[in-house]
Amino acid sequence: MKPELNLHGRTLTLQRYPARTKETLQAWDAADEYLINHVQDMTLDPGRPILIMNDSFGALSCWFANQGKVTCVTDSFIARQGCIANLKANQLPDVQIIDCQAELPDNPQLVLLKLPKITRLLTWQLQQLCQKLPAGCTVIAAAKAKDIHTSTLKLFEKNLGSTKTSLAVKKARLIFCEVNPALAQPLPAPLSWEVPEHGLTLTNHANVFSGDSLDIGARLLLEHIPQHRKYQHIIDLGCGNGVIGIKAAQQNPQARVICVDESYMAVASCLANAALNLPEPAQLEAIVNNCLTGFKPGSADLVLCNPPFHQQNAITDHIAWQMFCDAKQVLTSHGELIVIGNRHLGYDGKLKRLFGNVSVMAQNNKFVIYQARK
Numbered sequence: 001m002k003p004e005l006n007l008h009g010r011t012l013t014l015q016r017y018p019a020r021t022k023e024t025l026q027a028w029d030a031a032d033e034y035l036i037n038h039v040q041d042m043t044l045d046p047g048r049p050i051l052i053m054n055d056s057f058g059a060l061s062c063w064f065a066n067q068g069k070v071t072c073v074t075d076s077f078i079a080r081q082g083c084i085a086n087l088k089a090n091q092l093p094d095v096q097i098i099d100c101q102a103e104l105p106d107n108p109q110l111v112l113l114k115l116p117k118i119t120r121l122l123t124w125q126l127q128q129l130c131q132k133l134p135a136g137c138t139v140i141a142a143a144k145a146k147d148i149h150t151s152t153l154k155l156f157e158k159n160l161g162s163t164k165t166s167l168a169v170k171k172a173r174l175i176f177c178e179v180n181p182a183l184a185q186p187l188p189a190p191l192s193w194e195v196p197e198h199g200l201t202l203t204n205h206a207n208v209f210s211g212d213s214l215d216i217g218a219r220l221l222l223e224h225i226p227q228h229r230k231y232q233h234i235i236d237l238g239c240g241n242g243v244i245g246i247k248a249a250q251q252n253p254q255a256r257v258i259c260v261d262e263s264y265m266a267v268a269s270c271l272a273n274a275a276l277n278l279p280e281p282a283q284l285e286a287i288v289n290n291c292l293t294g295f296k297p298g299s300a301d302l303v304l305c306n307p308p309f310h311q312q313n314a315i316t317d318h319i320a321w322q323m324f325c326d327a328k329q330v331l332t333s334h335g336e337l338i339v340i341g342n343r344h345l346g347y348d349g350k351l352k353r354l355f356g357n358v359s360v361m362a363q364n365n366k367f368v369i370y371q372a373r374k
Ligand SMILES: C[S@@+](CC[C@H](N)C(=O)[O-])C[C@H]1O[C@@H](n2cnc3c(N)ncnc32)[C@H](O)[C@@H]1O
Pocket: 078, 209, 210, 215, 217, 218, 237, 238, 239, 240, 241, 242, 243, 244, 260, 261, 262, 263, 266, 289, 290, 291, 306, 307, 308, 309, 319
């Protein structure tokens, strides 16, 4: 994979994050190129902010970093780290990087928005923009043409203003939206629902995995979380709204629980859920991180993990593999890793290779819970 973006006589070297030696996936896509090509013909005011939302690994932020005051808005720690690394590798000036819940800068001249995978986040961001943007501010969204549906355009019309689309180029399309401040409304509250059989109430910010209802894999794992006085330090790796870590904390009140996710909204939801569901919320800590980077080796006796099987829009199992490798490092000797996965993902092979052992704790027709011991 050639990591060079060549456009308009300029070359950027762009890597995904974390950089891998035999990377097969590119750090930008045709929708990024389409946005860059379109904006090339516009005159930019160097004094007014350019908002870049949901940039995958910083390709757009890098491109515009020396053309105006760039603010990169992302819910992803991985995207943030990718953006910082790519700016540095290309010797570009720093840009402001904020998470989705932070206050947007005043008076932006241009908004470039990559469509997020989760529609709730798109709705949230459009409403956030509608509250903030001056009339006449240009908003251009971009995505693969197959991800832009009539319902997507209706969301723009309903929440931000009058909308039209471009022709498809290299299977990508642009969406142009004219801001209508009269459509502004209060931002939607996080979605809350109950899991009555486990006595849990879960609140979910807009970009949380399975934020509308309990994930079916998580439902099975909830029934098999071990309970024992020996557990002193438990990690929920890829915690989402924290459902697994919170249940583990309830069942093991002597243990300190750390929940980790790369999504800022997931971590915010997890902390809110600890406050809602635990008698001692301080028993649980939640942090934004890339897997278990920086964790002390040999420090945890149980890692619980419902791994992701995609990174942004790419289906990949390399994050699951990184999670398993990191868990092995961080576990004490005899420590346990418990993983839930869709049957066809074949996590047992990976765990056997890494730990030298794997057993099936439970299964149903779709999911399997594996246990590996260090
Ligand atoms: C399948 S979801 C599981 C969520 C929750 N534990 C559950 O069972 O409902 C996987 C989670 O891993 C998180 N994730 C993805 N890549 C990550 C990374 N590199 N480091 C930490 N978390 C990551 C995602 O944001 C997502 O919340």
